[in-house]
Each structure stands twice: as C-alpha cells, then as structure tokens.
Amino acid sequence: GCHPKACDAFCAECLTHERAPKMELLSLLRSQWEALESFRDRLEAVVQRCEGMLLLLNQVLFFMLCDRWFCPDDRLTGLYSLLFYNILCYLCHYAANVFSLRDYTPYVHVSDTSKIRHLAMSVTKVVLDLTKGVTFVITGVFMLLVFGLEQGLEHFSPSWLYVALTSAYFALTERACQDRLPTVLGWLQLASLENLEPLWAPVLCRLASSLATLLLVVAVSFWGGGHGGGAWGLCLLASYFNVYLGLKAMDRHLKVLLQERARLGRFRFATRQELKGLDDVCPVCLQRMSLARVTPCRHMFHGDCLRRSLKDRTTCPMCKQELWC
Structure with a gap:
C-alpha cells in the first residue's frame, strides 16, 4: 500500500502539471487582449486628433x-452627392461671411491702436480676398454649368x-x-x-x-x-x-x-398655479417662463438662469440664501 501523504502529494503534482498548459494559455490570451486594447486606445487617440x-x-x-x-x-452616386453637398456648403458659408461683413477695409494696421498701415500685409490681404472671390465665382459657375447642362452626370441619378x-x-x-x-x-x-x-x-x-x-x-x-x-x-x-x-x-x-x-436636479419644477402667481416672469432675465425651477426658499427661475447663477455662487439670486448643503 501507498502512504496517504505520498498519494496526496502525487495527485497535487499531477494536477499542477495538468493546469500548467491551461495557465500558460490563459496568460497568453490575457497578454494578447491587453495588446489589442492598447492598440485600440492608440488608434482612437489618433483618430480623434484627425477630426477632419x-x-x-x-x-x-x-x-x-x-x-x-x-x-x-x-456606385458613383454617393461621391457625386458628397462633392455637391461640400461645394454647396462652401458657397453658402462664403456668401454668409460676405453678407455679414461690416465696414470692410483692405488695409492692415501695424497694431490695433495704431493708424499706420502695414503695406505688405495689406497687399497680402487684398490678394487673398480676391483669390477667395474668384474661387467662389468659378465654383458657382462650374456648378451651374454641370447641373444645368447635365454633362458628365451619366452615373448620377439619385x-x-x-x-x-x-x-x-x-x-x-x-x-x-x-x-x-x-x-x-x-x-x-x-x-x-x-x-x-x-x-x-x-x-x-x-x-x-x-x-x-x-x-x-x-x-x-x-x-x-x-x-x-x-x-x-x-x-x-x-x-x-x-x-x-x-x-x-x-x-x-x-x-x-x-x-x-x-445642478438643477434637486430643484423641483414649478406648477402652473405657481407660475401664474408670479406672472410667468423670471426675476433674473425678466423673460416669460413656461417652465421654471423652484428653490427651497420658494423663488422661481428659468432652469438655465438658475444653473448659470449656481456656477458663480451657491446662493439664491434673489434672497442670497445658501442653496447647497
């Protein structure tokens, strides 16, 4: 017969030998998974930096x-459409910038407080503005010709x-x-x-x-x-x-x-009766309130007005009572 302690030691050694390959496999899988996660994080970081x-x-x-x-x-319909949308967006953006210009001047001054004109920078600004204008006109005419005459649009029928x-x-x-x-x-x-x-x-x-x-x-x-x-x-x-x-x-x-x-979660919404009692007017912005928040001191404000106020101070905008515990 075999001694019981010797049998237990032999069984433990056998189990250790059986588990060793499994532990090595798990360790290998864990290391590969960590490598994949690291690669994913680096890829996402690179992608987020290249937002455009x-x-x-x-x-x-x-x-x-x-x-x-x-x-x-x-299969070219998507590329044609994307090109058209980008050009249309560029034209609208440029036109909006032109119409929003006020007191346009082609001159660039040496500093904000000086009236001395910087000749080189002024010439550069004029050239850039002319280039943008010419590009805008050429792009607009090109789009009108392409979609007006329908030349080269054999694969574009969305x-x-x-x-x-x-x-x-x-x-x-x-x-x-x-x-x-x-x-x-x-x-x-x-x-x-x-x-x-x-x-x-x-x-x-x-x-x-x-x-x-x-x-x-x-x-x-x-x-x-x-x-x-x-x-x-x-x-x-x-x-x-x-x-x-x-x-x-x-x-x-x-x-x-x-x-x-x-920030507003602890303040309940005002009822219709409470709003009518305040004539639907926010004490902060003096604008009409269709939805309001009520403070513990029973003052009512727009949610956004109260949120902006709580960013600067933790007291009620009306009575200065402390709102945070």
Missing part, C-alpha cells in the same frame, strides 16, 4: 452604404429619398451645420430643453447619425447589397467609425449635459 479626416471618412462610408441600398448599379437621407446626414455631421443647430432648437422654443440647446445639439446629432448608419448597416448586411464584393468590409468599417466612435463621442457630450442638468 474622421468626418470625411464618416460621410464617405455612409454615402457608400446608401449606394449599396438605393442604387447598387450606380431618388428623392436618397437625396433627403444623404442631405440630412450631411447636415447632421458637417461642422458648419452643427454650429447652427442650437439656433434652430432655440427657434422651436422647447421648454423641456431648459435653454441647454448648445449641449443638446451635439448629443442629438451624434445619436441620430449613429442610428442612421446602424440601420443601413443592418439593411445592407442582411437584405440588400450584402452579396456584392466588399459589402461586409464596408459594413464593418461603418460599424466602427460611424457607429462605435459616434456613440462614444455622444457619450462624452452626454456626460457634460447630464452634469449640467444635475
């Missing part, structure tokens, strides 16, 4: 998905649904259009936004663009265009750059929005 290139790649991938779904036989979808996506992702979205949201006068339109705008833009891309990726992958060459690769690229990175960017903006809304 990421935006262009985002639009190109979405337009290519639209080509796969709406017009699989005319449907109205295609134009509506791509133009809406371009507006959601283009920086010039995003900068004007808070103004559009302000025109709607949605009281539920509590004058946080500049914080809501990037969240809504990135959420809408990411969901639109996700729907097209699913449609192209399973119901149309998925059998052509490169369709799956296109869907994978769009899923990463448009959906994943888009939702990640939305999450960053959403955290800022939630942080600002958290």
